[in-house]
Amino acid sequence: MKTPDAIGEPGNPNPDGKAFFRPSALERRKARREAAARWVFLGMTLVLVAPVFAIVAYMLVQAWPVLSFSFLWENPQNRMTAGGIWAPLVGTFCLVFFSLIFAAPIGVLAGIYLNEYAKDNWFTRAVNLAVMNLAGVPSIVHGLFGFGAFVLFAGMGKSVLAASCTLAVMTLPVIITSTREALSSVPMAFRQACWNLGASRWHTVRTIVLPNSISGILTGVIFEVSRAAGETAPILFTGAVYYVKVADHGWESFFPYGPTDRCMALSMHLFTLATQASGVPEALQYGTAVVLMGLILAVNGLSIGLRSYLRSRKRW
Amino acid sequence: MDAHIRFDRVSVHYGAHAALKELSLDVPPRQILGIIGPAKSGKTTLLKCINRTIDFEAGVRVTGRILVGGEDVYRSRNVHALRRRVGMVFPLPVGLPLSVYDNVAYAPRSMGIRNRAELDALVEHCLRQAMLWDEVKDRLDLLGTRLSGGQQQRLTLARALSLRPEILCLDEFSIAIDPVTTMKIEDILRELKNEMTIVLVTNLVQQARRLADRTAFMNAGQLVEVDETERLFEHPSNRITERYVNGDFG
Amino acid sequence: MSDSTPVVPVSGAQDIPPAAAPDALSRPAGLRASVAASSPRRWARWGELLIEGLIYLCGWSAILFVAAIFFFVFIEAAPLAAQGFDFVEFFTSVNWRPTSNVRPQFGTLALLVGSLCVTGLAMLMAVPLGLGAAVYISEFASGRTKEVLKVVVELLAAIPSVVWGFIGMMVIGPIIIRFTGTPVGVNLLNGSIILALMSVPIIVSIAEDALKAVPDSYREAALSLGANQWEVVYRVLFPAAKNGLLAAVLLGVGRAIGETMAVLMVTGHAIQIPRGLLDPVRTLTATIAAELGETVQGDTHFRTLFLIGLVLFALTFIVNLIADLIVKGIRSENA
Numbered sequence: 049m050k051t052p053d054a055i056g057e058p059g060n061p062n063p064d065g066k067a068f069f070r071p072s073a074l075e076r077r078k079a080r081r082e083a084a085a086r087w088v089f090l091g092m093t094l095v096l097v098a099p100v101f102a103i104v105a106y107m108l109v110q111a112w113p114v115l116s117f118s119f120l121w122e123n124p125q126n127r128m129t130a131g132g133i134w135a136p137l138v139g140t141f142c143l144v145f146f147s148l149i150f151a152a153p154i155g156v157l158a159g160i161y162l163n164e165y166a167k168d169n170w171f172t173r174a175v176n177l178a179v180m181n182l183a184g185v186p187s188i189v190h191g192l193f194g195f196g197a198f199v200l201f202a203g204m205g206k207s208v209l210a211a212s213c214t215l216a217v218m219t220l221p222v223i224i225t226s227t228r229e230a231l232s233s234v235p236m237a238f239r240q241a242c243w244n245l246g247a248s249r250w251h252t253v254r255t256i257v258l259p260n261s262i263s264g265i266l267t268g269v270i271f272e273v274s275r276a277a278g279e280t281a282p283i284l285f286t287g288a289v290y291y292v293k294v295a296d297h298g299w300e301s302f303f304p305y306g307p308t309d310r311c312m313a314l315s316m317h318l319f320t321l322a323t324q325a326s327g328v329p330e331a332l333q334y335g336t337a338v339v340l341m342g343l344i345l346a347v348n349g350l351s352i353g354l355r356s357y358l359r360s361r362k363r364w
Numbered sequence: 365m366d367a368h369i370r371f372d373r374v375s376v377h378y379g380a381h382a383a384l385k386e387l388s389l390d391v392p393p394r395q396i397l398g399i400i401g402p403a404k405s406g407k408t409t410l411l412k413c414i415n416r417t418i419d420f421e422a423g424v425r426v427t428g429r430i431l432v433g434g435e436d437v438y439r440s441r442n443v444h445a446l447r448r449r450v451g452m453v454f455p456l457p458v459g460l461p462l463s464v465y466d467n468v469a470y471a472p473r474s475m476g477i478r479n480r481a482e483l484d485a486l487v488e489h490c491l492r493q494a495m496l497w498d499e500v501k502d503r504l505d506l507l508g509t510r511l512s513g514g515q516q517q518r519l520t521l522a523r524a525l526s527l528r529p530e531i532l533c534l535d536e537f538s539i540a541i542d543p544v545t546t547m548k549i550e551d552i553l554r555e556l557k558n559e560m561t562i563v564l565v566t567n568l569v570q571q572a573r574r575l576a577d578r579t580a581f582m583n584a585g586q587l588v589e590v591d592e593t594e595r596l597f598e599h600p601s602n603r604i605t606e607r608y609v610n611g612d613f614g
Numbered sequence: 615m616s617d618s619t620p621v622v623p624v625s626g627a628q629d630i631p632p633a634a635a636p637d638a639l640s641r642p643a644g645l646r647a648s649v650a651a652s653s654p655r656r657w658a659r660w661g662e663l664l665i666e667g668l669i670y671l672c673g674w675s676a677i678l679f680v681a682a683i684f685f686f687v688f689i690e691a692a693p694l695a696a697q698g699f700d701f702v703e704f705f706t707s708v709n710w711r712p713t714s715n716v717r718p719q720f721g722t723l724a725l726l727v728g729s730l731c732v733t734g735l736a737m738l739m740a741v742p743l744g745l746g747a748a749v750y751i752s753e754f755a756s757g758r759t760k761e762v763l764k765v766v767v768e769l770l771a772a773i774p775s776v777v778w779g780f781i782g783m784m785v786i787g788p789i790i791i792r793f794t795g796t797p798v799g800v801n802l803l804n805g806s807i808i809l810a811l812m813s814v815p816i817i818v819s820i821a822e823d824a825l826k827a828v829p830d831s832y833r834e835a836a837l838s839l840g841a842n843q844w845e846v847v848y849r850v851l852f853p854a855a856k857n858g859l860l861a862a863v864l865l866g867v868g869r870a871i872g873e874t875m876a877v878l879m880v881t882g883h884a885i886q887i888p889r890g891l892l893d894p895v896r897t898l899t900a901t902i903a904a905e906l907g908e909t910v911q912g913d914t915h916f917r918t919l920f921l922i923g924l925v926l927f928a929l930t931f932i933v934n935l936i937a938d939l940i941v942k943g944i945r946s947e948n949a
Contacts, residue, residue: 078842085844086754092746096814097766103785154672161673165666168422177938178676184865184934185683185927186872187775188899192923195906196686217679224676241458244417245471245523246448250662250669255474260461278774281874281899285906315776315875322780323879330784337780341773348772352765363461364509476658 104341107334114335123296124317128325133336135294135304136317139208140343142305143283143313144276146212151219152269158220159227159265164253183221187281190218194286209307211287218282219272226268230261235364263358267351274347278340280315288316290324314340367431368393368561369414369531374428376409376418383409385585386428396553396562398576398593400569402613406585407565411533414563415450416443433530448475451524451560453534457516457541459508460523464491464500467508467519471526486526493556494522495548514545521549525556532556533563538571550575569609573597581605687927691920699914704921710885710896712905712915720918722925727887728895731802732877733870735891736809740870741863743810744817748862749847751818752825764822771815779879782808787880796892798882803891805881809873813866820865824858825851857940864937868930874899898922 071079122132162179166172194214204210234257242252280288292312294304305311318336321328367390376384384406391397399407412418413430416437430437432446440446448471460467468487477483487504491497496518500506508519517537524532534553538546553562553575566572572579573593580590581602589602600606607613694701700720703709707721751763786807787799828851836850852859882894883904902919909916 078845082842082844085842085847086750089746089750089754092743093750093763096743096747096811097763097770100770100811103781106785107781154675157669157672158675161669165669166673175673175676177935178680180938181931181934182676182680182683184868184872184930185680186874186899186930188874188902189683189687189872189923189927189930192690192902192906192920193683193686196690196920197682200911201686217683220679221676237454237456237458238460240417240420240454241460241520241523242470243420244415244447244450244452244454245474246444246446246527247471247474248444248662250666251474255470256460256462274772275774278772278776280774280776281903284903315774318780319776319875319879322783333780333784337777341777344772344774345769348769352768363507 107338107341111331111334111338114329114331115338119335120339123294123301124291127327128291128321129327129329129332133314133317133339134301135292136312136314136336137339138294138302138304139288139292139311140277140314142208142311143212143215143287144273146208146307147215147219147276148269148273150213150216151223151272154216155220155223155269156227156265158224159231160253160258162224163228163231164249164257179221179224182217183225185218187218187279190214190282191285193217194282199286205308206285206289206310207287207308208305208311209287211283211311211313214282214286215276215279218279219276222272222275223268226271227261227265230264230268231257233264234260260363263354267355267358270347270351270354274344274351277347278315278344280313280319283313283316287311288313290316290320314343367391368433369563370429370431371410371413372429372431374413374426374430376406376413376427377425378421379423383585384413387582387585387587389580389587389590391561391563392578393561394557394559395577396557396564396575398572398579399563399565399582400567400572400579400608401582401588402608403567404584405582407582408535409585410582411452411535411563411565413437414531414533415447415452417447417452419443448527449530451521451527451529451532453517453520453524453532453537455536455539457513457520459511459516459519461507461509463505464508464511464519465504468522468526471523475527490522490525493525493552494518495552496522514541517541517545518549521552529560531561531563533565535565536567538566538568569611581608583608684924684927687920687923691917691924694914694917694921697914699918704918708885708887710901712909712918718914720914722898722901722922724885724887725896725898725901725922728802728881728885729871729897729899731888731895732805732809732881732897733867735802735806736813736870737863737867739806739810740813740817740866744814744862744866745821745859747814748818748821748825749851752822753843753847753851767815767818770811771819773812775812775873775875776879778808778812779876782876782880790892794892798894800880800882801892801894802881802888805877805895805897806891808876808880809870812873812876813870816869817862817866820862821855821859824855824862827858828854861937861940864933864940868933868937871933872899872926872930874903878903898926 119132120137121134123134124136125131158179162172162175166175191214194210194217198204198210198213199206202210204213238256238260239252242256243249247255287310289310289312292304292310294312295301314336318333318340321333321336369389369391371387371389374384374387375382387406387410389410399410401407409418412421413426414432414437418424418426426438432449437443437446460470462470465487466473468490469483472483472486477486488497488501491500496515499515500511508516511519517540532553537549550571553564556562557577564572564576576593578590579593579596581588581596581600581604583604589596589600589605591601596605597609600609703719703721706723707719708724708727709719709721710724711717711719747763747767751760751767755763782804783800786804789799790796790801790804791799832850832854833846836846841849877897878900881897881900883896884894885896885901886893888895902922905915906919909919
């Protein structure tokens with residue numbers, strides 16, 4: 049048997065001892081392919097993301113002439129061809145506020161039920177399925193439901209109340225799901241420790257589980273606020289209208305809508321400006337779109353920020 | 365001898381699997397009963413039956429009678445009251461995400477005790493009993509989850525003692541903590557047996573030998589033998605017991 | 615504090631059972647103690663029952679609401695059956711002329727095809743891009759970049775439908791006109807692009823979850839066999855995560871079919887089966903939104919729109935059910 053030549057001697061395929069670590073031709077090809085794959089996937093991501101940034105920038109530019117404090121503060125004037133967006137803005141706040149009052153308690157309690165009380169049986173599976181499907185119902189069908197159930201059947205008529213209820217039913221599933229996730233992040237060991245001390249389920253939830261998940265729940269609720277603010281279809285037939293005369297100053301302008309009144313809403317207003325009203329300057333339309341988008345992105349940013357803050361403040 | 369806890373032909377089934385099979389056992393009062401046995405012998409299940417935390421397991425079926433203080437636990441009007449009479453310490457130390465003070469005060473507070481002076485006295489008493497007072501007395505607002513494993517286990521003990529239970533159950537309390545803390549807790553148990561009945565499940569045979577007045581040996585869901593500790597270890601009447609205490613298996 | 619162990623004063627809260635006295639064990643003190651030891655105050659116990667009752671009620675509410683949605687939409691559409699409505703025409707005719715004075719026709723085939731075309735085309739664009747982005751975020755991006763990208767996707771998902779519609783009308787529309795020379799920018803192409811951009815975030819986030827769920831051991835095994843990143847994705851991750859990826863796509867489809875405002879604003883108003891990308895179309899959702907306001911409550915047109923709503927409800931219900939079953943399929947496989 050021939051002894052292998054020592055490193056450094058002629059005939060040894062490993063002249064400087066580093067050949068083992070030098071990439072072979074096959075490996076170089078693979079590395080090239082991997083780099084190519086990386087660029088391809090990055091490219092796909094950028095194709096998605098870059099145009100949106102470009103569009104948003106373009107919209108900002110178009111809206112610039114109109115954006116000012118008074119834009120927010122003034123009511124639409126002169127058949128929407130001038131003025132601001134105060135009435136729709138307040139309307140959106142109203143709708144979102146009331147829908148939250150209905151949806152948050154029910155949603156949080158339902159989330160508590162699913163995570164803390166529900167047993168593992170077919171009924172719970174049915175509830176879970178219902179939540180999932182509720183989340184998938186098209187927004188226009190929510191609008192039809194709201195019309196049939198709240199406007200007609202419950203006799204609310206087209207009103208802030210009916211529209212808020214419709215929005216509440218729409219935002220319910222996401223609040224339920226995010227509550228459940230927040231609750232399930234609390235380790236089981238804590239609950240068991242409390243049960244063994246004779247604490248009842250509710251007492252344990254109230255004293256240990258909820259305080260440690262409230263921020264996660266809040267994150268979900270805030271996120272839903274942003275969704276409710278942007279929706280149009282559910283409120284189209286249940287309470288939001290083309291135009292409502294609203295006081296220009298004074299106390300009345302802060303609370304222009306009672307529960308049985310029809311209202312304007314920012315999302316609907318944008319739709320109206322873009323498709324129904326005529327002679328509306330483009331800057332005004334862009335301005336409305338930018339304010340709506342900005343509002344929603346700001347609320348979402350708040351929710352995301354809250355989530356990051358939470359992660360850094362874990363108590364276990 | 366009157367039994368503080370009595371198991372009367374108790375069987376526990378998880379679905380088709382039987383964790384306890386027709387088990388009958390008397391636990392005498394004011395003593396340490398050690399329970400030894402290999403894994404999956406049903407020791408933890410037995411403990412869970414005493415305070416009915418077995419109820420939380422899915423698909424579980426319990427037959428037979430379990431009597432605590434002469435009263436059937438499944439007939440008691442208030443299961444939470446039962447659990448307050450039985451203190452439980454788990455294998456893994458658990459500090460609640462509250463301050464040390466609030467950890468120990470948790471159970472009394474849930475019973476409605478609000479008087480600050482009373483709570484202060486109670487917290488100190490329990491922390492002293494658990495040999496944790498000296499280490500935390502200046503830092504009572506420290507978060508329970510930030511203590512070391514050994515400290516958290518003693519904190520669990522202090523919590524369990526905060527309601528002055530009649531019965532204290534420990535389930536392999538030493539597997540996740542350091543030997544020094546283990547020794548401390550063993551000393552505590554020797555003191556506590558004057559006040560309460562202690563059921564000590566352990567996989568450390570020598571620990572049972574050190575601490576228990578009587579020892580029960582369980583295997584595969586059945587009670588094989590129960591006797592005074594020394595007699596069980598020196599002259600076990602059952603062959604399997606002999607093999608186990610000699611370390612032949614488990 | 616002194617050295618002696620202080621006795622805990624048993625004050626007004628008589629609920630802590632006193633330390634067991636020797637004789638207490640011989641008589642059944644248990645029962646008395648447990649009665650005395652129920653929750654401190656009677657009203658606290660009732661309060662707890664009340665709140666737990668509320669919890670159970672709210673837990674069941676999801677089922678209640680889904681049933682209610684179905685019920686209230688159904689109840690408005692149901693009378694159509696009694697009045698001899700032509701259901702065959704509804705499903706098979708392309709003639710949607712509800713306001714005709716001569717003979718109102720309620721054929722929804724063109725609308726259905728419109729919905730399917732817009733959705734299908736949108737998925738053609740959204741699925742590859744969405745999956746690609748999910749792969750990048752999950753496998754190639756790290757640390758800061760990953761976080762930023764995830765936030766961007768979330769914010770993308772937050773943009774409301776009506777704003778997307780506006781973008782389609784004012785930005786994409788003119789671009790289409792410029793590049794293709796058609797007179798009108800609202801058509802099938804515009805709708806698909808906007809819908810694709812709207813569906814991508816949901817595809818990305820669910821696909822990313824599915825990829826994250828593949829155990830690292832798969833990746834490590836493949837890498838240790840000498841595969842590079844690309845091969846790991848193609849040969850290992852996709853097959854392993856295929857159920858989750860399929861669910862992601864299905865949920866994207868469900869979202870796209872149900873989309874209303876954006877498509878209303880950018881697909882045009884012609885009710886016809888499209889023959890080309892630049893033809894205007896009308897979807898089921900847009901029809902309801904556009905016409906409900908002009909109907910008389912209770913007449914056939916009104917009820918037919920509710921019937922369309924029922925169809926939409928059924929469609930999305932089925933799609934979501936399938937997606938859910940697929941996800942369950944994974945769970946039982948991995949169990």
